[in-house]
Amino acid sequence: MHFVRDRLGEWLKEAGVTSRELFEIQLAIAEAFANAVEHPEAPTSDLVEIDGLMSNCTVTLSVRDFGRWQDGQSRKEEGGLGLEIIQELMDDVEFNCIAEGTTVTMRRRLGMLGGGSTA
Numbered sequence: 001m002h003f004v005r006d007r008l009g010e011w012l013k014e015a016g017v018t019s020r021e022l023f024e025i026q027l028a029i030a031e032a033f034a035n036a037v038e039h040p041e042a043p044t045s046d047l048v049e050i051d052g053l054m055s056n057c058t059v060t061l062s063v064r065d066f067g068r069w070q071d072g073q074s075r076k077e078e079g080g081l082g083l084e085i086i087q088e089l090m091d092d093v094e095f096n097c098i099a100e101g102t103t104v105t106m107r108r109r110l111g112m113l114g115g116g117s118t119a
Contacts, residue, residue, distance in 0.1 A: 001033060004050060008061075015054055017110055024089040025059060025108055031082040032063040032104045040067020040102060054110075062105045069097035 005026055012022050029050070036048040045066040053060045087093050092107040 001030060004033060005030060008052070011052065011054075012059070015059075015110075017059075021108070021110055025061070028086045028089045028106055028108075029061055029063065031085050032061075032106065035082050035104070036063050036065035036102070040065040041069070043067030044100070057110045058107055059110060060105065060107045062103055064101055064103040066101040068099065069095070069102045 049064040090106040
């Protein structure tokens with residue numbers, strides 16, 4: 001996770017994000033990554049894919065695992081607040097749950113000028 005956090009931090013700093021935006025976006029991606037590692041059901045791979053795009057002062061990050069989404073009946077009883085944290089810190093959060101995996105896509109408008117790179 002340190003590599004993901006460091007690489008994301010470098011990319012966002014180059015784009016000119018504020019310290020607060022950097023902290024909050026890194027926290028959101030850490031929560032999404034932890035969920036992708038800990039919670040998929042019957043994963044076909046231990047890999048987690050992370051993609052990023054910055055355009056029009058909006059950062060879009062996607063985290064994908066290779067397991068099924070846990071429904072309410074199979075969800076672990078010791079679940080945390082990860083999804084709530086992500087939804088609080090990001091402007092828009094979408095979940096795409098298919099048999100081959102789950103993708104969480106998060107968007108955050110930034111208070112900076114410029115943008116237009118990919119991670």
